[in-house]
Amino acid sequence: AQKITQTQPGMFVQEKEAVTLDCTYDTSDQSYGLFWYKQPSSGEMIFLIYQGSYDEQNATEGRYSLNFQKARKSANLVISASQLGDSAMYFCAMRGSGGSNYKLTFGKGTLLTVNP
């Protein structure tokens, strides 16, 4: 079974500062993928970034980067130069490999508030 843990129910950050959202995972799969999604108050789920378990470099997408530490089973999201529009719920998710394990397992999320 796969499990995602997000230990920060809420985080605050000042505009223009960087923030790290924590995510740890547990899986017995050798191959897996890790995702981060943003859910603003409007409700839609916005894909941010993906990291494969065999990717040697940390994924980056614009102001988002994923700090992947395989031995620690962590996949923290780093948002640089926070903007007011970054205020939202952030979910870490993973998918397994093989068989039918392409579903995503989600953490409980972290509510990020960016202060002006």
Next chain:
Amino acid sequence: DSGVTQTPKHLITATGQRVTLRCSPRSGDLSVYWYQQSLDQGLQFLIQYYNGEERAKGNILERFSAQQFPDLHSELNLSSLELGDSALYFCASSVRATSYNEQFFGPGTRLTVL
């Protein structure tokens, strides 16, 4: 805009009723996933279809069923509705069943059972 469409956006109904939620995947995507987001359970995977066939099943109640049609759109049927079925239902799509690095979500259908 993810390219995944869901209708209706909002649905209000009464206990015991049956509703159908509809999803159209991104153009070219063969796989459709349904998720339920509720306050107490969080985001949970319900069911996956790939090119018309059921591929994986999650925490889907027996009162719920889904199908994917030849044009690849999918419908989630919820019957004998209970108050606890009130939730945000998402559809997501990906290119193929083994698409590793993307799963794009639709805007969701917010179901309220009164």
